Amino acid sequence: MGKMGFLHAAILNSIDKVKVTAVAxxxxxxxxxxxxxxxxxxxxxxxxxMLEQSDLDLVYIATPVHxxxxxxxxxxxxxxxxxxxxxxxxxxxxCESLCDIIKEHNVVNMVGFYLRYSDTFIKAKxxxxxxxxxxxxxxxxxxxxxxxxxxxxxxRVKKEQSGGGVLIDLGVHLIDLLLWYFGKIKSVQGFTEYHxxxxxxxxxxxxxxxxxGIPCSYEASWNVKNYRLxxxxxxxxxxxxxxxxxxxxxxxxxxxxxxxxxxxxxxxxTLYKGVPIDIGGPExxxxxxxxxxxxxxxxxxxxxxxxxxxxxxxxxxxxKSSTTKKxxxxxxxx
Amino acid sequence: MELxxxxxxxxxxxxxxxxxxxKRMRILTGYEKISDIMKFVAELGxxxxxxxxxxxxxxxxxxxxxxxxxLELYDFYPILPYAQGYVSxxxxxxxxxxxxxxxxxxxxRLGLKILFKGSTAYLSKDFEKLLQTLxxxxxxxxxxxxxxxxxxxxxxxxxxxxxxxxxxIETFMQHIEDQYNLEPGLVTKNFPKLIRKLEEWDIKTxxxxxxxxxxxxxxxxxxxxxxxxxxxxxxxAMNVFAGGYLKPQESFQYIxxxxxxxxxxxxxxxxxxxxxxxxxxxxxx
Numbered sequence: 001m002g003k004m005g006f007l008h009a010a011i012l013n014s015i016d017k018v019k020v021t022a023v024a025x026x027x028x029x030x031x032x033x034x035x036x037x038x039x040x041x042x043x044x045x046x047x048x049x050m051l052e053q054s055d056l057d058l059v060y061i062a063t064p065v066h067x068x069x070x071x072x073x074x075x076x077x078x079x080x081x082x083x084x085x086x087x088x089x090x091x092x093x094x095c096e097s098l099c100d101i102i103k104e105h106n107v108v109n110m111v112g113f114y115l116r117y118s119d120t121f122i123k124a125k126x127x128x129x130x131x132x133x134x135x136x137x138x139x140x141x142x143x144x145x146x147x148x149x150x151x152x153x154x155x156r157v158k159k160e161q162s163g164g165g166v167l168i169d170l171g172v173h174l175i176d177l178l179l180w181y182f183g184k185i186k187s188v189q190g191f192t193e194y195h196x197x198x199x200x201x202x203x204x205x206x207x208x209x210x211x212x213g214i215p216c217s218y219e220a221s222w223n224v225k226n227y228r229l230x231x232x233x234x235x236x237x238x239x240x241x242x243x244x245x246x247x248x249x250x251x252x253x254x255x256x257x258x259x260x261x262x263x264x265x266x267x268x269x270t271l272y273k274g275v276p277i278d279i280g281g282p283e284x285x286x287x288x289x290x291x292x293x294x295x296x297x298x299x300x301x302x303x304x305x306x307x308x309x310x311x312x313x314x315x316x317x318x319x320k321s322s323t324t325k326k327x328x329x330x331x332x333x334x
Numbered sequence: 335m336e337l338x339x340x341x342x343x344x345x346x347x348x349x350x351x352x353x354x355x356x357k358r359m360r361i362l363t364g365y366e367k368i369s370d371i372m373k374f375v376a377e378l379g380x381x382x383x384x385x386x387x388x389x390x391x392x393x394x395x396x397x398x399x400x401x402x403x404x405l406e407l408y409d410f411y412p413i414l415p416y417a418q419g420y421v422s423x424x425x426x427x428x429x430x431x432x433x434x435x436x437x438x439x440x441x442x443r444l445g446l447k448i449l450f451k452g453s454t455a456y457l458s459k460d461f462e463k464l465l466q467t468l469x470x471x472x473x474x475x476x477x478x479x480x481x482x483x484x485x486x487x488x489x490x491x492x493x494x495x496x497x498x499x500x501x502x503i504e505t506f507m508q509h510i511e512d513q514y515n516l517e518p519g520l521v522t523k524n525f526p527k528l529i530r531k532l533e534e535w536d537i538k539t540x541x542x543x544x545x546x547x548x549x550x551x552x553x554x555x556x557x558x559x560x561x562x563x564x565x566x567x568x569x570x571a572m573n574v575f576a577g578g579y580l581k582p583q584e585s586f587q588y589i590x591x592x593x594x595x596x597x598x599x600x601x602x603x604x605x606x607x608x609x610x611x612x613x614x615x616x617x618x619x
Contacts, residue, residue, distance in 0.1 A: 002425065006493060006497075007493075009496075010496035010497050027430065029430055032461075036461060037461070037499040037500075038497055038498050150426070153426050154425060154428075267579050269576040269577060269580075272551050275555065276554070276555050277492070277496055278523040278552065278554045280489075282554075
């Protein structure tokens with residue numbers, strides 16, 4: 001029960017006809033706090049016991065990354081629907097083992113790429129699909145957040161547990177958006193940098209090429225100053241104009257000066273719609289509501305495990321390229 | 335209706351965009367400049383200062399105390415805990431180490447015997463005492479300032495009401511009343527849900543700080559629903575310009591129709607202060 005565990009538990013408990021009844025954590029202090037202060041939530045130090053002894057419909061997995069695949073597999077084998085926080089696993093090979101199990105068990109599953117539920121990025125998808133800036137010529141994008149890394153302090157800075165640094169932790173969201181907007185990435189040439197500690201990279205720059213021929217320059221970094229919050233930005237150039245989109249706003253610059261200037265900027269404030277509960281931002285609520293509705297309707301979501309392994313194929317290729325110092329093709333597992 | 339000054343723009347927080355936050359950070363660097371604006375705002379009649387208990391606060395307070403008379407002019411409305419600081423510490427060090435570190439800051443100064451060295455048993459023995467100590471630690475930098483209402487941060491309030499955690503809310507409110515003889519308050523992004531929950535728990539509704547603006551930004555589940563719940567409650571509006579998106583005129587026109595106790599605004603320059611406060615006076619007082 002870290003930050004994301006508490007966030008999802010609180011949101012789920014506020015969704016109509018959903019009740020959180022059990023939580024698992026190796027830290028007894030956290031479990032005691034929850035058990036003592038809530039009336040119906042039981043704590044387990046062993047998640048397998050929780051899966052076996054509690055009468056659950058679904059499970060949220062918000063553990064350190066190295067535990068994701070095993071817990072998700074244990075849920076699927078018991079025919080429990082599950083949501084797993086991003087990234088799905090440490091490598092695409094690890095994710096593949098889960099895909100085999102999922103194919104045998106028909107459970108609704110989702111990986112937490114919350115940016116797809118963020119209003120400005122949804123708007124960008126809508127505008128791109130409508131061809132508002134014509135044919136896409138190139139993309140420049142970044143995800144930045146000031147983060148001080150200290151050796152050995154958290155699972156996030158231990159490659160064995162996290163799978164990598166800023167690319168797999170933060171940059172993974174941006175890879176998801178790129179695949180959503182522009183389709184599969186064909187090849188990558190990546191450069192990882194280690195400014196703060198040696199175990200995981202804190203900066204990565206990548207030149208990418210999409211299968212449809214669009215070139216893209218990508219950057220993910222923790223090693224920046226004055227980025228208090230995570231900031232994701234895409235600048236997309238098309239034959240008719242440009243779109244700049246980030247977490248706060250979306251701006252369209254048309255090439256044609258005669259083009260009406262109305263509706264050329266959308267702030268998150270104007271795109272905001274109330275949600276049943278807002279804790280960490282409405283996008284997390286909408287993400288969880290979508291997952292619950294999918295279970296209720298017996299429908300698989302697009303952001304499922306099978307899709308998410310594509311993201312890991314891209315990440316694997318970037319890490320490989322930064323070692324070989326060569327352009328690498330992305331190997332998707334079909 | 336009272337006007338309160340919020341501290342967000344002073345510390346690089348801008349809800350319109352992060353680009354703008356960084357630009358303003360460059361303009362507003364230094365406690366001298368912040369104090370200057372606060373003096374100007376006080377001259378225009380504002381006497382309340384809403385602050386979050388982040389690490390820079392103690393330096394600002396020290397500056398105000400030693401170099402200005404601002405502590406005499408302003409009543410503080412602290413919001414605690416500094417949630418982002420807690421989250422980063424817990425993410426980095428795990429919950430036990432983070433708690434030990436936070437509490438050890440206060441152990442000497444509060445005269446408490448916090449000697450548990452990361453012992454789970456000790457920490458979980460008395461959650462009530464633990465929460466009270468966390469509150470005391472958060473309020474340490476504000477020892478020398480006049481405080482009016484002490485608020486619980488919206489992330490904590492909203493987590494508690496969603497998970498059905500009555501005790502932490504009660505403990506917070508009681509501790510502020512008993513230990514500090516002050517009024518407790520709750521910040522929320524889910525105003526109607528909070529009021530309903532307090533009724534269900536039979537807790538007297540304290541002062542609530544929550545979003546009110548004409549476009550319904552961060553008003554959940556909807557603007558209309560939030561408006562219905564103001565009635566006889568003591569409500570302080572925040573986010574009145576929808577994070578800098580709206581002009582003071584259109585916001586205050588809307589706010590003037592609501593039965594609110596106070597409004598919190600963020601100010602980044604003297605010019606901005608003059609325009610905003612003039613507009614407030616025109617529409618509201």
